[in-house]
Amino acid sequence: MTPPEAPEDGIAAQGDTPPAVSVCLEVLKTRSDFLRAARARRQGTQAMMVQARRRTDTEDVPAHVIRVGFTCSKKVGNAVARNRAKRRLREVARLILPTHGKPGWDYVLIGRKDATAARPFDQLQGDLRYALKKLHGTKG
Template identity: 60%
Template sequence: MTPPEETGQGITAEAPVAPPAVSLCLQTMRHRPEFLRAASARRQGTGGFLLQARDRKDDAPHVQVGFTASKKIGNAVFRNRAKRRLREVARAVLPGLAQPGWDYVLVARPGATVDRPFALLLADLEAALRAVHAPRSR
C-alpha cells in the first residue's frame, strides 16, 4: 500500500493503488462445442451458480471462460443481468485463482445469481475454484 499524499489543505488522501499485474490471458468461449466439452468435466455447485471446469491438457497459457443463463432464470433482462454479474465475478477472481490450460463455464442459477449479494458470489467462485483444483483422492 502506498503512503498517503498531502493534498495541500492539510487533508491526506490515499494514493491510487495499481491493480495487480495479470499474467493470465482470459478468453471468452463463443461456440457451443467449447461449452459442451467443459460441461462433461468437473462440476462444483455453489449458492449462486454452477462452475464447470475442464483441463484442456495443453500448454496454452490462456484460460477460456464462458457464461450461460437458461430461460429458467427469467426473461432476457434477468438472463442478461445474471451473465453481467457472472462476468464481473470472473474478472475479479479468475486472474488470481485460475490455472492456465483450463476452461471454465459459469452457469447461472434461477433465483440465486441475480439476487445473491455480490460479495457472496465472489466468495462462491473462490471456493469453487479451490475445490475444483484440489487434489482428488481415489
C-alpha cells in the first residue's frame, strides 16, 4: 500500500520524496532498550516524560536511525485510556522526531495521568519540542 502523499504512478520527482517513506524512525521493543534509556537523560513536561540516550557504536543499529519507544503505566488509567495516550504520543513522535530528534539516539516517551490524553495536540507537540531542546542542550 502506498502512502497518501505518494505520487499516483509510484515514481517521485527528484527531491519530492513522500514523507511517510523517508523517515528513519524505528520502534523500541525490547525491555533492555527501555532500561538503557531509563538510565540516561530525562526531561519532564506537563504532558509527558521524555528519556533520551545516545547509542554507542557497538550497538547493531544503523547510525542514521532514530529509535523511539512509548509507555504508559496503569496510573494513566484503564487499557482504553493508556492506548489513547500512546496513540497521541506516537503521532507526536511521528511529526516532531524526524525534524527535532537526532540520528543515533533512542527516545522513550512516557504518558502522564490526566495530561497526555487531555492536553491540546499543538501543546503536546510543543512539549516534545521543548523536551528535545533541553535534552540536547540547544537554545532557541
